[in-house]
Amino acid sequence: MNHPSVSVRETIRAKLKQIWGYDDFRSPQGEIVQCLLEQRDALIIMPTGGGKSLCFQLPALMQAGLTIIVSPLVALMENQVQELRQRRLPAALLHSEVSKQQRRQTLWALENQSLRLLYLSPETLLSEAVWERLCQPDLKINGLILDEAHCLVQWGDTFRPAYYRLGVVRPALLKCKPEGTKIAIAAFTATANPDAQQTIQRVLQLQQPEVFRLNPYRANLHLNVQVVWTPRQRRQQMLKFIQAQLGQAGLVYVRTRRDSETLAEWLSQQGFQTAAYHAGLSADERRQLEKAWLGGTMHFVICTCAFGMGIDKPNVRWVVHFHSPLLLSEYVQEVGRAGRDGKPATALTLISETTGWLDPEDKQRRQFFVEQAQKQQRSAQALSHKLPTQGDVASVSRQFKDGVIALSLLNSTGHLEWSDPFHYVMKPGNVDRRGQSNTQAAKQMTEYLKTRDCRWRFLLGAFGFESDALSLRCGHCDNCRH
Template identity: 65%
Template structure:
């Protein structure tokens, strides 16, 4: 297809006269059915990069996405444009699920959004594996979910590297399925993990600098729990009528903090993955339409929800991983106008408020416990086996198997069958999680330019900001 036709289709569907760099190059790559790794900051227009090639080609493109809210928002927009897209997830009513499965069999769809768990569920996998179902592409959205063991980790992502070879095994000879992995944050180590786990074939790489010259970064010490709440309240009251987000790390924290802020006559609500789907949609819409000034949320909020005029993001609790931090602050100032990202932290000793230290220690202890469980389970499991019976027999076995895979001690023969490697076969992989936690701690106590620290950490050390950058607390103090 001539690229002028591609641009014409782009303008006809989305109304834009031309692509934003590097959208055009990514579209060309996917139309050529080449593998790709795309690291594009939040708000960079990544969904268009895979939606347009899927709509212009025959066959089905599978979009694996971690959050129901993200899938629903994108599919709703595509359906409003009368485009052949659908989604599958565990919360769908049975009649809608049957209708989508039938549309797959009749090959009426170009885009199918689904979670990794739904993709690998027997009824869906059997249909997609049928020789007559033409699949031309596999998109991994939010690919950082397979890398680090933070709040966003999904064990099933570790099995996705065997999806393409298994699908090709069931398709006619000569079939080609390209894979494109998209994420807003991935440092060089994470990029390597994504390439290896997904078995990307000489992928084209599009790595965009995360620097946002309109986004001011700051970190402030809160000396006591009461003082932390007061600093939050002072900030919000100093920014009346401005749309924002307050991030916490647990569901109970989101609810108790939202209740306290609502009692101060502020328009807000708590949002977390434990809410039912209707409640989540209502909160999202109320925030998007400015009926709520801000949302007190966990990491479950924000992916795929586009609100350009977010003026501030506050981390009431700092995330444990730098990648999560960059994801979350990137939701502010997408319209290019000035925006603020404030993180509140306990004083360094933890004597007056030990909550931050306790939270970090809990996370590290949980990781260590999971690794110990995985190693113990490895001695109980058969050297080769099928995951579904194993999941029924051993508690937390899917997480343990994924952990063994991440440590180079296990391989997936196909998405359902594993092989535990002998000591001589195993490849010792670095423990990136402890490194990631240390980088986040270093960032919070950084005394020089925060943007320079982030750029260096994400592999953009050569692309320096002006110094001082003027867009972080450390540089503005100087």
């Protein structure tokens, strides 16, 4: 890596002090900022609460021109932009829930080049109104940041297919810009195993990226997995755990909207002030719940994975997984909400006994996940014989139900390539099954829940930090204590 001169380092630190009030960076924040200022591609893996957002916000504010941040969730965008605006910094966001007036104001600011940071979902980035403006030759774009990049791997080939088109955004934009223009791409995440890292680099078409990796180990976070034998016992064990944490901030994670509502109602009947949080709530309802939880008037919420990503509440003391996540990356993200202030925190996961005879929910949920993935693959395979050898997303979307998802699945298995964010070309020949499918990744989650080894050592090994795992002496997960 090129080492910045003393004067450049001093300028960067002075800007850090001016905006955030910090005297210096935590390693490797300074190196990441320098990398992005030099407009080099990067892949950054840092633990939850490691200060990732500062790493791309600071270089964006130090340069003339626009930095685009692609972010998966409305709450995540709104929290970051609100914080930046409170500091009177030129940042804005666009998503499906933004009012028409706010949308007009943001598009006007984009056209007039008065923004430094623009937060968008992948879908909004590729919408006609936004794309048209980004392609204006005189709009200077410095970088494309993918925040929470693990979402590309988890959601990109099915749930959020726009993610798999992000790799052709840079070459498409460069065609519209003056010769010699450079646009850097950086992907940030707290969780990416070696397979996920390869997928991110391949899909985004990163060019000789600088890779920054910190392992996810948190010495203050105590990991526990507890077997329950019946649905009733699952509720009772959770109740017992929450009662022992009275007055402390926490989160209860479930997997579906219906589960969150049912469990919230039951806990309310037990005398707790809580509520369900999921993607089906209105924007106002979600903001009210976030405000109540962040402000401490509601100590915990029953939530799906739609909650918590990027929300900064340092004093969360506990996280319960009433249902275990399907993927290890989801698990590390969600337990990582706890103990961000460095003080002791506990994560408890409740699981059915192995056979699933008495409490079949976990087994049924995993089976449903596998069957859905297989069904989507079969559907995409069948559609591949009906599609023209080259075409566009809009036409396929109009002609075929779930056609866009099928395109993304065909892309992920090497059946087609994107010629730009809106057009594809089918590829003849054998299928190239690259990377690790989510079905295989789900098996790794099951192995973690059943392991008798140190849980933190298992996690470090799973995310590619084998040497760190060998030297780790945890002592504070349930397996080590026992």
